Amino acid sequence: MNVHIVTGGAGFIAVTLIGRLLDRGDRVLAVDDLSRGRREYLAAYEGRNGFGFAQVDCTDCDALIAAIRAFGTADQVWHLAANSDIPAGVADAKVDLQQTFMTTFATLEAMRVLAIPQMHFASSSAIYGDLGDRRIAEDAGPTSPISNYGAMKLASEAQISAAVEAWLERADIFRFPNVVGVPATHGVILDFVRKLKATPTVLPVLGDGTQRKPYLHVSELVDAMLYIAQTAQGRRNLFNIGPDDTGVTVRSIAETVRDRVSPTAKLEFGQGNRGWVGDVPRFSYSIDQLAQLGWRPALDSAGAIRRATDEIARQEE
Amino acid sequence: MNVHIVTGGAGFIAVTLIGRLLDRGDRVLAVDDLSRGRREYLAAYEGRNGFGFAQVDCTDCDALIAAIRAFGTADQVWHLAANSDIPAGVADAKVDLQQTFMTTFATLEAMRVLAIPQMHFASSSAIYGDLGDRRIAEDAGPTSPISNYGAMKLASEAQISAAVEAWLERADIFRFPNVVGVPATHGVILDFVRKLKATPTVLPVLGDGTQRKPYLHVSELVDAMLYIAQTAQGRRNLFNIGPDDTGVTVRSIAETVRDRVSPTAKLEFGQGNRGWVGDVPRFSYSIDQLAQLGWRPALDSAGAIRRATDEIARQEE
Numbered sequence: 001m002n003v004h005i006v007t008g009g010a011g012f013i014a015v016t017l018i019g020r021l022l023d024r025g026d027r028v029l030a031v032d033d034l035s036r037g038r039r040e041y042l043a044a045y046e047g048r049n050g051f052g053f054a055q056v057d058c059t060d061c062d063a064l065i066a067a068i069r070a071f072g073t074a075d076q077v078w079h080l081a082a083n084s085d086i087p088a089g090v091a092d093a094k095v096d097l098q099q100t101f102m103t104t105f106a107t108l109e110a111m112r113v114l115a116i117p118q119m120h121f122a123s124s125s126a127i128y129g130d131l132g133d134r135r136i137a138e139d140a141g142p143t144s145p146i147s148n149y150g151a152m153k154l155a156s157e158a159q160i161s162a163a164v165e166a167w168l169e170r171a172d173i174f175r176f177p178n179v180v181g182v183p184a185t186h187g188v189i190l191d192f193v194r195k196l197k198a199t200p201t202v203l204p205v206l207g208d209g210t211q212r213k214p215y216l217h218v219s220e221l222v223d224a225m226l227y228i229a230q231t232a233q234g235r236r237n238l239f240n241i242g243p244d245d246t247g248v249t250v251r252s253i254a255e256t257v258r259d260r261v262s263p264t265a266k267l268e269f270g271q272g273n274r275g276w277v278g279d280v281p282r283f284s285y286s287i288d289q290l291a292q293l294g295w296r297p298a299l300d301s302a303g304a305i306r307r308a309t310d311e312i313a314r315q316e317e
Numbered sequence: 318m319n320v321h322i323v324t325g326g327a328g329f330i331a332v333t334l335i336g337r338l339l340d341r342g343d344r345v346l347a348v349d350d351l352s353r354g355r356r357e358y359l360a361a362y363e364g365r366n367g368f369g370f371a372q373v374d375c376t377d378c379d380a381l382i383a384a385i386r387a388f389g390t391a392d393q394v395w396h397l398a399a400n401s402d403i404p405a406g407v408a409d410a411k412v413d414l415q416q417t418f419m420t421t422f423a424t425l426e427a428m429r430v431l432a433i434p435q436m437h438f439a440s441s442s443a444i445y446g447d448l449g450d451r452r453i454a455e456d457a458g459p460t461s462p463i464s465n466y467g468a469m470k471l472a473s474e475a476q477i478s479a480a481v482e483a484w485l486e487r488a489d490i491f492r493f494p495n496v497v498g499v500p501a502t503h504g505v506i507l508d509f510v511r512k513l514k515a516t517p518t519v520l521p522v523l524g525d526g527t528q529r530k531p532y533l534h535v536s537e538l539v540d541a542m543l544y545i546a547q548t549a550q551g552r553r554n555l556f557n558i559g560p561d562d563t564g565v566t567v568r569s570i571a572e573t574v575r576d577r578v579s580p581t582a583k584l585e586f587g588q589g590n591r592g593w594v595g596d597v598p599r600f601s602y603s604i605d606q607l608a609q610l611g612w613r614p615a616l617d618s619a620g621a622i623r624r625a626t627d628e629i630a631r632q633e634e
Contacts, residue, residue: 090483093476097422101472105414129478141458142555145475146482155418155472158462159410161446165463166407238459 003027003074005116007058007107008081010037012185013122016222017078022048029071031064033057035099036084041183059098061106065113076118078225079107082153084186086126086279089148100152101159108163117169120229123157124176125240126150130280137286138175138238146280161236170235172228177242177285180308181218182315188250189305189312192257197316200262209251209269212282214242217304220297227295239293242285248301253309256302260309320344320391322433324375324424325398327354329502330439333539334395339365346388348381350374352416353401358500376415378423382430393435395542396424399470401503403443403596406465417469418476425480434486437546440474441493442557443467447597454603455492455555463597478553487552489545494559494602497625498535499632505567506626509574510633517579526568526586529599531559534621537614544612556610559602565618570626573619577626 004021006014009030014037021028027050030042034055045051054067058081068074083089083099104121111119128136129144145151160171184190196203216224224241232239251267258265273282287296299307321338323331326347331354338345344367347359351372362368371384375398385391400406400416421438428436445453446461462468477488501507513520533541541558549556568584575582590599604613616624 090479093422093426093479105410109410127475139458141456141460143458143460143475144478144553144555146479148476148479148483151472151475151479154475155468158444158460158468158471159465161461162407162410162463162465162468166465236461238461 001026002076003072005029005031005068005074005077007031007077007079007103008037009053010034010039010041011080011084012183013179013218013221014080015041015183016181016218017225018042018045018051020222020226022051026050028052029054029068029074031056031058031067032081036185058103059106061109064106064110068110068114074114074116076120077107077111077116078120079104080122082122083149086147086149093148096148096152100149101155104156104159108159108168112163112167118171119160119168120172120225121156121160121174122176123173124150124153125283125285126280127154127157127175128283131283133282133284135284135286136240138240138289164236172232172237173239174225174228175238175240176221177214177216179218179221180215180304182308182311184312184315188253189257189309192254193261193312193316196257196262196265201265202268203254203258203265204268205250205254205270207250207270207272209249209254210273211250211279212247214245214247214285215301215304216241216243216297217299217307220299220304224290224295224297228290228293231293239290240285240287241290242287243297243299243301243304244287244291245300246284247282248305252302253305256305256309260313318343319393320389322346322348322385322391322394324348324394324396324420325354326370327351327356327358328397328401329500330496330535330538331397332358332500333498333535334542335359335362335368337539337543339368343367345369346371346385346391348373348375348384349398353502375420376423378426381423381427385427385431391431391433393437394424394428394433395437396421397439398424399439400466403464403466410465413465413469417466418472421473421476425476425485429480429484435488436477436485437489437542438473438477438491439493440490441467441470442600442602443597444471444474444492445600448600450599450601452601452603453557455557455606481553489549489554490556491542491545492555492557493538494531494533496535496538497532497621499625499628501629501632505570506574506622506629509571510578510629513574513579513582514633518582519585520571520575520582521585522567522571522587524567524587524589526571527566527590528596529564529566531562531564531602532618532621533558533560533614534616534624537616537621541607541612541614545607545610548610556607557602557604558607559604560614560616560618560621561604561608562617563601564599565622569619570622573622573626577630
């Protein structure tokens with residue numbers, strides 16, 4: 001039986017991850033400051049054997065150490081706490097400094113003090129910046145992030161890498177694509193669903209709809225994370241996680257949401273191929289390394305969008 | 318006439334840079350908290366037309382803004398402030414967090430507030446981590462630093478890159494090799510010279526002496542920085558700066574210093590090919606991109622070591 005700490009433990013991805021860990025019979029302490037995560041997402045796990053929750057701001061190393069000590073020991077941390085609002089981080093660099101990087105810095109420090117040997121880290125395709133049309137493998141460079149979010153995810157990767165050299169036994173670094181599913185807290189599908197609920201006749205779209213990105217369903221993302229944690233052998237394991245395609249356009253997502261929520265609505269597009277500063281207009285991921293390890297997603301980007309659209313439409317009913 | 322802010326302005330590299338900028342007739346404000354830099358290094362510039370000094374901790378954004386406003390306007394910042402003691406940063410991660418990264422974060426914030434359009438940044442080969450025997454070009458990846466110093470330099474690069482997307486007009490990122498010369502404040506040559514002054518008969522060397530690294534003389538480094546600032550055309554200019562060779566070994570440096578300072582001393586080597594945690598045992602730099610821009614160093618690594626050894630021996634007399 002393993003004992004896991006999950007930071008950002010009341011967030012979108014943690015909810016699925018924690019369920020899977022508890023189903024294996026492991027113990028899990030979810031840690032969250034509830035600034036973005038919501039305690040009710042974890043309602044199904046409350047009172048379950050081996051589950052604990054602590055309301056802690058992970059930039060507060062001492063509070064994090066105390067919460068872990070109160071829960072007992074732990075042998076691994078899934079570090080998911082981060083800012084999830086990229087435009088907010090572009091408007092104020094302190095948002096990603098604190099929520100995306102200092103959470104990592106303090107979590108590492110707590111792990112060092114408590115001698116917790118393994119970290120699994122939710123990094124992001126945003127660390128690559130805009131590398132144009134090339135298919136991006138893990139060794140692509142130079143990494144020139146175009147958002148503070150991407151910058152502070154890269155800073156986190158770097159700090160974790162240095163920790164592996166000095167004292168951390170092992171780190172898995174997962175570079176996430178866009179992830180969709182429920183409980184949806186942010187993102188393009190939720191945005192479209194809510195807009196159509198408010199005004200069923202028209203769906204305004206930021207940008208010209210040509211942005212193209214890969215999407216993965218959260219259930220498959222968590223599959224991949226658990227697979228890598230179990231299967232990879234290195235001390236620093238760095239993996240792109242994503243679908244094996246070049247993604248879908250914003251236009252196609254808008255059409256999928258319209259067809260599900262309000263089929264007669266008219267789509268209205270804006271200008272330019274960037275939705276906001278720091279938005280990468282297109283990218284294409286190589287998941288060859290993950291495929292070589294033995295894992296491939298079942299859904300492509302379009303399939304992930306369809307499944308998530310249906311789930312989010314029901315969530316918002 | 319340009320107006321320059323130089324952070325870490327009383328440090329090793331700044332002393333040479335500032336002299337060159339003043340010689341061009343530019344105005345220069347040196348900013349330093351004097352925790353590692355020393356005011357006396359700047360003695361030759363005090364009272365010179367266009368030179369100013371402010372004792373400011375660059376992590377204090379408000380103080381930095383006030384100092385720049387008191388000097389007048391500025392159109393570019395040379396951001397050299399950083400921790401220079403890599404082992405100290407490995408022992409306590411907060412050292413590089415504060416001195417290597419938060420100086421960058423706060424300096425950028427001050428530049429944004431003051432609308433200073435250009436930053437030149439002293440990054441490091443340490444951002445690459447240990448990439449083995451390959452010849453490292455700027456697009457090499459993945460960048461997995463093995464010291465907190467390297468991690469926080471990479472974090473700084475990332476934050477600067479995001480700033481270029483959002484508001485900064487231009488950034489030059491220089492990835493320095495090992496740099497030697499005077500005023501020597503730290504580093505292997507100074508260490509050897511001082512050891513031999515204390516005990517002229519024997520020179521103990523950390524590690525087995527097989528570590529091999531490229532070295533550049535500070536005068537040539539500053540040449541290259543000024544050349545890139547003047548010549549490169551992009552908004553994000555990322556350059557390795559170094560000699561065009563695979564470097565010299567620690568053994569060879571020890572011999573050079575011994576021959577200059579105490580020719581009869583016996584060299585005593587330790588174990589292993591890493592001097593300390595976070596020390597990359599060897600690396601080889603590609604400077605093809607800089608050569609293509611039109612700049613090459615005159616000295617090779619061995620030449621830089623010989624010149625610096627002579628200068629440092631005289632400094633320590």
